[in-house]
Amino acid sequence: MNLKKSLKPIKKKIQNKDKLYNTIRRVYTHLSEFSNEEILDYYHVRSLKELEMHIEHIKEVLQKQIKNYEEELEQIANCFCLDSSENFKYLYSTKKEAEEQIKFTLKTKQIKLTLYPCPFHCGWHLTKI
Numbered sequence: 001m002n003l004k005k006s007l008k009p010i011k012k013k014i015q016n017k018d019k020l021y022n023t024i025r026r027v028y029t030h031l032s033e034f035s036n037e038e039i040l041d042y043y044h045v046r047s048l049k050e051l052e053m054h055i056e057h058i059k060e061v062l063q064k065q066i067k068n069y070e071e072e073l074e075q076i077a078n079c080f081c082l083d084s085s086e087n088f089k090y091l092y093s094t095k096k097e098a099e100e101q102i103k104f105t106l107k108t109k110q111i112k113l114t115l116y117p118c119p120f121h122c123g124w125h126l127t128k129i
Helices: 001-027 036-042 048-077 096-108
Strands: 115-119 124-128
Touching: 001 036, 001 048, 036 048, 096 115, 096 124
Parallel strands: none
Antiparallel strands: 115 124
16 A cells, blocks of 8 residues: 555656646647657757746747737727828837838838837837828
């Protein structure tokens, strides 16, 4: 009986290890036929611990992206700027994004634009020169 009790934590540890690999196989179907070692190779890690750390890093990055996206949506919802046709103006959340659009529009449509800050302090707008 004591041996059975002492093996329980080891069994649980093995099940948790397999659980991560099985979850990866189920979620990422292109990895469904991979062995545990092939999964480690795929993610360029050497151990289960490194794989867990990699997954945590991915989760953190995705959570930041979601938070940034939600913040951008909130900013857009607060901008009430209208163009000459009474349509809502497109809002660029960063100056860099607006500048990139200016370059793209000039290159593809030969239209000269300039940027200016949103009067509601939500981001940047573009206007024709």
